[in-house]
Amino acid sequence: MSEDDDRHAAKMAKKKAARDKIMSTKTDEKGLVMVHTGKGKGKSSAAFGMIFRCIAHEMPCAVVQFIKGGMSTGERDLILAKFGDICAFHTMGEGFTWETQDRSRDTEMAQAAWAKARELILDPGNRMVLLDEINIALRYEYIDVAEVVTFLATEKPPMTHVVLTGRNAHPDLIEIADLVTEMELVKHPFRSGIKAQIGVEF
Numbered sequence: 001m002s003e004d005d006d007r008h009a010a011k012m013a014k015k016k017a018a019r020d021k022i023m024s025t026k027t028d029e030k031g032l033v034m035v036h037t038g039k040g041k042g043k044s045s046a047a048f049g050m051i052f053r054c055i056a057h058e059m060p061c062a063v064v065q066f067i068k069g070g071m072s073t074g075e076r077d078l079i080l081a082k083f084g085d086i087c088a089f090h091t092m093g094e095g096f097t098w099e100t101q102d103r104s105r106d107t108e109m110a111q112a113a114w115a116k117a118r119e120l121i122l123d124p125g126n127r128m129v130l131l132d133e134i135n136i137a138l139r140y141e142y143i144d145v146a147e148v149v150t151f152l153a154t155e156k157p158p159m160t161h162v163v164l165t166g167r168n169a170h171p172d173l174i175e176i177a178d179l180v181t182e183m184e185l186v187k188h189p190f191r192s193g194i195k196a197q198i199g200v201e202f
């Protein structure tokens with residue numbers, strides 16, 4: 001090996017030793033509360049990535065969609081067609097709020113979705129539950145954020161993971177979460193006149 005290769009190998013060995021030391025202290029396991037928020041694209045996509053990981057590991061899981069309506073999406077179609085035995089899928093919304101334009105109906109649907117979400121989270125058979133776009137329902141006060149926060153903090157089974165997506169996550173939800181990721185918008189094709197496309201957005 002060259003002198004540069006030797007230096008690189010020594011540097012990486014030092015990094016590995018430091019990393020191994022850190023990893024040796026990380027021994028706990030728990031059901032996580034995870035929040036995907038921000039103006040950037042990818043919040044639901046990242047959450048569905050974890051759902052598909054659960055499916056691959058044969059871990060029962062569930063999805064509740066709070067805002068999105070009956071429009072066909074790749075994730076829902078695949079799960080219902082191939083993995084309905086291990087992943088319950090509930091589309092409880094009727095479309096985005098600017099489409100429905102009916103606050104009382106939106107509130108009624110969001111409340112029903114939250115009731116279903118609680119039921120699925122409390123089911124000890126489910127290892128992960130995705131609450132897709134719940135942050136939107138919380139932002140518009142269709143659901144009481146204090147109720148959601150209290151439930152997650154005091155009633156969620158200790159080994160159940162819960163993922164909550166949507167823009168403008170409430171500060172109280174962020175406070176009790178174990179993992180919070182904010183998707184930052186840098187550039188989006190929509191601003192250049194490109195519509196939502198199959199395989200990318202749905």
